[in-house]
Amino acid sequence: MDDAVDYVFEALFALSDLRVLLRETAPLHKFNEQQLSQAREALARAKNALEELDEELQK
């Protein structure tokens, strides 16, 4: 379970990046290409951390 802590923070950090993107594009949240790519990257990081966390919890 040692890595679980890292995955939790990693997911929270990725979601924080996504949160700021929502702020930067309020109120319409129409992402340009760069913002879309940043959002996808943040979401992928969050998903990956949560998957790793899930695996860690099953050990």
Next chain:
Amino acid sequence: MKIAGNIPIREVEERYINIQPIQAAGRLTAEAMKALIVYGDGYSTCDQCRKPFRLDKITKPPIAEFHNDLARFLGMDEARVTPGARRAFQAVCLALVNKGDTVLVSALGHYTEFLAVENARATVREVPANEANIIMGDAVAQKIEEVTRENGHPPALVMLDHFDYSLANEHDIVGAAKAAHQYDVPLLYNGAYTVGIKPVNGKALGADFVVGSGHKSMASPAPSGVLATTSEYADTVFSTTQMIGDLTGRQFGVKEVQMLGCTLMGGNILAMMASFPTVKRRVKEWDEYVTKSNHVVDTLLGIKGNTCVSEYPRKHTLSKVDTTGSFDTVARTHKRRGFFFSDELKQRGIVGAFAGATRAWKFNTYGLSWDQTRYVADAFQEIAGKYGLL
């Protein structure tokens, strides 16, 4: 969605463009949000606090280094973090001002400057603004002479806001500092509306103290702030305790009296530190933000009957406008009265204008992208068009 059953989620910044006058530059960076997640626990800065047991000496996380960087960033010799700009005013007043002294503040000065002077059992005297609502150096000189004639000695301190909270007009700091120094009076530069958003070099401006607000202008949580000074005044304002317990003989060596020991001991300072790289970068973009501010103000001035109460063209992103001749004429007969205007803005995803206000009101465009800036300007125009004001 609620926290602990009854605390609503605050989603103003995520769902809307927020043009609230004092909130704009205190919005957190992503890095500050992460720091709050990790360092939110009470005494989280203290895990590796070693001798001499003082916040600004902690090296892990690099708080000591941050203090040095802050001083350098402000063009001063020493800096401390404080719980807001007001606590920095208080620290300087308690260190320099004696009971019965006089302190000069601006006629557009913030109320917390008054309280800090009162806390030191001293009295404020206000320096008048000129007809353009600007505080000039010669007005400071004149007031110092007036106080000196009346009291037999000059004021103990001059406190002046670079940009005031009310109109965000730019005041003559350099002239005021020259005037104050001619009479050997130190000058406190109130940078609550500058430090963290525009470049500030305290020594170049002639300031003896530079005060900034973390939650107002440094993308930090409240309360947070900074007090920086020169080596000439550092020992006075950051004096260490001399007190000895009469029963126990206890002494607390390096603890600074005006700081009441350690100041920001948890997530606030770490969030401030986390935002600092962005803050250092964004001050270089100040002119661009002022251009955006003028774009919105120009659009408002394009609506018949509107005036800009603040100095114009704008030198700041916070502005006061008067729409008595436009939006207020609609409010007079609208069933929602003045609230029609904030309703219309909210429907378009814009909040922060004082609800119900359609005469003189303030807004701040700091931090908006060009897309958001144009969106706000267009919204004002659209509302004016809807009510036949164009």
